[in-house]
Amino acid sequence: MDSKSEGEDRPWQSYHTAYTNAKAGPSLSLSFSLSLSLYKFFFHFSFSVNTNLLGMEGVDKEKVQKVVYEMSKGSKYFENEQRKEAYIKQKIENLQQQRTKLTDKDIAHFQKIAEKKIVELEASRDLTKTWLHTDMDAFYAAVEILDNPSLKGKPLAVGGMSMICTASYEARKFGVRAAMPGFIARKLCPDLIFVPTNFDKYTHFSELTRKVFRQYDPNFIATSLDEAYLNVTDVCSERGLSGEEVAAELRGAIYDETGLTCSVGVAPNRMLAKVCSDINKPNGQFILLNDRGAVMTFISSLPIRKIGGIGKVTEHMLRDVLGITTCDDMLKNSALVCALFSDLSSDFFLSVGLGLGGTHTPENRMRKSISTERTFTATSDTTLLFQKLADIAETLSSDMQKENLWGRNLTLKLKTSSFEVKTRAVSLQKYISSKEEILTNATNLLKAELPVSLRLIGLRMSQFRDEDKHALVDPTQKTLSEFILSGSSHSKAYENQDISSENSSDYLLEDKNLCESDGTREKEHRCVTSEPESSSKREELGDSSSAKDINETCGGNANCEIQWVDGYICSKCGIELPLGFEEERREHADYHLAQSLQQEESAHVAHDKVYHKLEHSSPKSRKKQKASSQGAKFIPIDAFFTKGKKNL
Numbered sequence: 001m002d003s004k005s006e007g008e009d010r011p012w013q014s015y016h017t018a019y020t021n022a023k024a025g026p027s028l029s030l031s032f033s034l035s036l037s038l039y040k041f042f043f044h045f046s047f048s049v050n051t052n053l054l055g056m057e058g059v060d061k062e063k064v065q066k067v068v069y070e071m072s073k074g075s076k077y078f079e080n081e082q083r084k085e086a087y088i089k090q091k092i093e094n095l096q097q098q099r100t101k102l103t104d105k106d107i108a109h110f111q112k113i114a115e116k117k118i119v120e121l122e123a124s125r126d127l128t129k130t131w132l133h134t135d136m137d138a139f140y141a142a143v144e145i146l147d148n149p150s151l152k153g154k155p156l157a158v159g160g161m162s163m164i165c166t167a168s169y170e171a172r173k174f175g176v177r178a179a180m181p182g183f184i185a186r187k188l189c190p191d192l193i194f195v196p197t198n199f200d201k202y203t204h205f206s207e208l209t210r211k212v213f214r215q216y217d218p219n220f221i222a223t224s225l226d227e228a229y230l231n232v233t234d235v236c237s238e239r240g241l242s243g244e245e246v247a248a249e250l251r252g253a254i255y256d257e258t259g260l261t262c263s264v265g266v267a268p269n270r271m272l273a274k275v276c277s278d279i280n281k282p283n284g285q286f287i288l289l290n291d292r293g294a295v296m297t298f299i300s301s302l303p304i305r306k307i308g309g310i311g312k313v314t315e316h317m318l319r320d321v322l323g324i325t326t327c328d329d330m331l332k333n334s335a336l337v338c339a340l341f342s343d344l345s346s347d348f349f350l351s352v353g354l355g356l357g358g359t360h361t362p363e364n365r366m367r368k369s370i371s372t373e374r375t376f377t378a379t380s381d382t383t384l385l386f387q388k389l390a391d392i393a394e395t396l397s398s399d400m401q402k403e404n405l406w407g408r409n410l411t412l413k414l415k416t417s418s419f420e421v422k423t424r425a426v427s428l429q430k431y432i433s434s435k436e437e438i439l440t441n442a443t444n445l446l447k448a449e450l451p452v453s454l455r456l457i458g459l460r461m462s463q464f465r466d467e468d469k470h471a472l473v474d475p476t477q478k479t480l481s482e483f484i485l486s487g488s489s490h491s492k493a494y495e496n497q498d499i500s501s502e503n504s505s506d507y508l509l510e511d512k513n514l515c516e517s518d519g520t521r522e523k524e525h526r527c528v529t530s531e532p533e534s535s536s537k538r539e540e541l542g543d544s545s546s547a548k549d550i551n552e553t554c555g556g557n558a559n560c561e562i563q564w565v566d567g568y569i570c571s572k573c574g575i576e577l578p579l580g581f582e583e584e585r586r587e588h589a590d591y592h593l594a595q596s597l598q599q600e601e602s603a604h605v606a607h608d609k610v611y612h613k614l615e616h617s618s619p620k621s622r623k624k625q626k627a628s629s630q631g632a633k634f635i636p637i638d639a640f641f642t643k644g645k646k647n648l
């Protein structure tokens, strides 16, 4: 078929959104990766995926894509997707230009660099550990079915007309999936049953699963309510069990404890274990042996999108600029990978090509911040917004109290109805943890933004009490000594970045090459979504760009304001934070911010700065600033950045 006329007649075929081009299990990839190339590419997926088991047989892929396109056309979501597409396109063009400038001599030079890196990475290979990744099946939906067995076997969506969080496997057959607006889902599946979310229930069941995990690995790493990594090396050796046997036993134990099924992957490292847990979903397991040959065979034809940390942007870049679609292609194109990407990115890509991933249990890192956020149907109703804020403050307070945390840096995150992300922070004079105190300060921050139409509110607390004691001694050392290793060694850099690569969605979004000017309107402190174990990242109605976001972008944010020189050195204090330390980077940015705010305040210059800004601001924004100044210590982050830039 002529591709031009195809594109003109069927515009939806080139429309990719979180729910038409998501990182998902093989099943979802088959139904949502609808661009022709991706579509073919997933059909070449070499594992024996049992589509009956996955319940995806008979999905009318073209129909799904058409419905999604037609129903979202013209919406703000659609516009935002298009903006993101334009951003990716721009980045691809830039890289393509860089590529054409490379001479043969350059390529030969980078070939040598690549070979050296590969030797170093290979030397770091550790096949002595057995890692297990568990992922609950259709988690929220399964919990709802457990609660109401009459829903069993029916197409079910958890969420509402605006967004759904997940869908039962019966609903997935129609193309319904997480982060899809409910009205589109209903169009795809007219008999779809909607059940509203109930986070207390999901948290309860999540805690039950964690009780089981603890018996196998007391240091298990939970990466969301329904996913965790367990190092079962000791269990295997102490009890003389194979990884396969431990996986089967663990799945049984989880079922006995919760009545829910999960899927498990077992492999020599976490990166591979996560890929494996997706292969025989639902209620299945896949074991990859601790053998280099087995790993290399497994990885050779694995689509790069299956790898944690490779999201939509990275996938497009690698495919469109270098023709890389499988992990093996990373090695085949190693010279170009090294020529076009930063050291840390190329290390990551090459390690993906070698099937390397994290094998050490990370040391218990001191918590740097705790956060919670909710996505809901966009609203400008202030009563509703303050109600949400109160709920979030309550959750944050209760999470803090569980961990006996007291903090004095509160950050409010907002996503507007047009998907713009903003953060506002306040540095407090005293440590707080009660709902009332959190809410009072958060209310001041939110009031300063009114009127506003929002679809997400989040709160993050940082700068905890004990941490400040260290901070007084040496503000940079505290972070360095606690959990930061230098990014200079390849193997170390890799080991450091691994966890978040497994969980963050788009590795390249952190790349210095790609952070500079993203062309989007998102303003956030962070580049990649990666929440620590117990942060409560909740969604009321799901949102393609929140909890499991594949498109979080980095632009005009505090991380970028700081600037990560060479991709990992803080331009303000020289601290080294390798790629993958998103949480720490965010925290570090907050730290500088709080420090500056405090300095500003004590020097009584803050108001001047704010007023300087106010003098040039619109009457509307002047009103906002005035409202905010009720909270005595509040300085909007934007004001701080304006000042920061001037002083540079």
Ligand code: DCP
Pocket: 025, 135, 136, 137, 138, 139, 140, 141, 164, 165, 166, 167, 178, 179, 226, 281, 282, 539, 542, 543, 544, 547, 548, 549
């Ligand atoms: N979730 C959400 N919003 C998303 C994706 C997921 O709120 N965009 C929630 C609902 C899911 C839970 O997180 O039930 C776990 O996410 P998974 O990606 O593991 O999806 P499921 O467990 O629902 O299904 P699967 O069987 O594919 O793991």
Ligand code: MG
Pocket: 135, 136, 137, 138, 139, 226
């Ligand atoms: Mg799951």
